Amino acid sequence: MECYFCKKTQGVTANPEEEDSIIYRCPRCGPVRLHKDACQYISEPTHLPENDRRIISICLRNIFERRGPEGSNKILTFPNLKQIVTTYRENDAIEKIEIALLNIDSKCKFFGDYISVNLENDYPYYHCFEQKELHPLLVMLLESGFIESEYISADHIYQRQTIHEKLCITPKGYERIRELKKTGKDSRQCFVAMWLEDEMLTVYEIAIKPAIEYKEEGQKESRFKALIIGEKEHTNDINDEIISEIRRSRFMVCDLTGYRGGVYWEAGFAYGLGLEVIYTCREDWIKKIKKEIKNESGKIHPIIQQGIHFDLEHRNRIEWKNDTKDDLSKFEKDLRDRIKAVIT
Numbered sequence: 001m002e003c004y005f006c007k008k009t010q011g012v013t014a015n016p017e018e019e020d021s022i023i024y025r026c027p028r029c030g031p032v033r034l035h036k037d038a039c040q041y042i043s044e045p046t047h048l049p050e051n052d053r054r055i056i057s058i059c060l061r062n063i064f065e066r067r068g069p070e071g072s073n074k075i076l077t078f079p080n081l082k083q084i085v086t087t088y089r090e091n092d093a094i095e096k097i098e099i100a101l102l103n104i105d106s107k108c109k110f111f112g113d114y115i116s117v118n119l120e121n122d123y124p125y126y127h128c129f130e131q132k133e134l135h136p137l138l139v140m141l142l143e144s145g146f147i148e149s150e151y152i153s154a155d156h157i158y159q160r161q162t163i164h165e166k167l168c169i170t171p172k173g174y175e176r177i178r179e180l181k182k183t184g185k186d187s188r189q190c191f192v193a194m195w196l197e198d199e200m201l202t203v204y205e206i207a208i209k210p211a212i213e214y215k216e217e218g219q220k221e222s223r224f225k226a227l228i229i230g231e232k233e234h235t236n237d238i239n240d241e242i243i244s245e246i247r248r249s250r251f252m253v254c255d256l257t258g259y260r261g262g263v264y265w266e267a268g269f270a271y272g273l274g275l276e277v278i279y280t281c282r283e284d285w286i287k288k289i290k291k292e293i294k295n296e297s298g299k300i301h302p303i304i305q306q307g308i309h310f311d312l313e314h315r316n317r318i319e320w321k322n323d324t325k326d327d328l329s330k331f332e333k334d335l336r337d338r339i340k341a342v343i344t
């Protein structure tokens with residue numbers, strides 16, 4: 001069979017179909033589990049352009065490498081695929097070199113370990129859109145002194161045929177990795193920590209994201225990019241990913257609505273890294289209150305809304321509400337003004 005995304009046929013192994021999904025393993029994309037409706041829909045080439053298929057291949061392979069087969073067995077629907085494409089940000093050349101270095105590092109089992117890169121199958125792992133991109137990328141890594149190859153001595157650096165074999169990271173490479181892992185002080189990313197509940201996600205779309213991704217007059221591109229985990233990919237276990245994305249971020253917007261343990265943890269982690277954290281909270285969640293809610297069967301029962309945890313109670317925050325139609329645009333403006341004032 002042919003892979004739906006990278007179009008590879010050789011080495012693609014199909015598993016028995018399940019009622020609603022097609023399952024196979026691609027040497028480039030890793031394990032793939034596609035909903036039958038999505039398969040049918042994307043069989044029509046115009047429904048999913050070539051470039052989008054490449055992006056999906058890159059993301060699937062990276063999810064698999066990070067989380068293993070367990071973490072990448074979700075059945076993908078067409079909206080999932082669209083989401084992967086719309087949230088993918090293409091990396092510039094320098095970012096690609098850095099990502100490649102980090103990915104080589106995570107392949108190395110121990111300090112000084114050698115790895116080999118399979119040019120034909122591994123290019124999506126290194127965020128390359130095509131195989132021919134990977135070779136020059138490795139040359140750049142070598143020439144920057146971040147990696148070396150046992151087969152290439154310093155004098156014979158231009159014998160490039162075997163450049164992908166027996167690679168290891170140099171001391172300079174490790175130094176760079178340490179810098180990259182530190183924080184994303186130069187990055188444009190803003191990590192958003194918040195309660196991932198339907199109404200809150202609407203608030204994210206309408207107010208938080210536009211506030212972060214504001215554009216100065218006359219600017220074509222926004223200064224910052226918002227990232228919310230859950231938006232980026234379909235996901236189960238997100239801890240490692242959250243840690244690395246917080247590290248890669250320039251600052252954090254943390255919404256305390258809902259008293260979520262995960263959100264507090266993320267805020268604490270970012271604070272510990274020295275990142276600027278801008279706190280926000282919906283008005284009705286600031287104070288501890290008792291209220292009554294109706295459950296699914298219509299029965300009324302009391303709950304205690306915990307308010308803001310005492311740890312963060314005293315911190316400066318933006319309070320917002322969502323009662324009238326202008327409330328969210330006020331929130332967006334307040335947040336945008338704060339970002340402009342605080343993040344230099």
Ligand SMILES: [Zn+2]
Pocket residue numbers: 003004005006007008026027028029030057
């Ligand atoms: Zn593939």
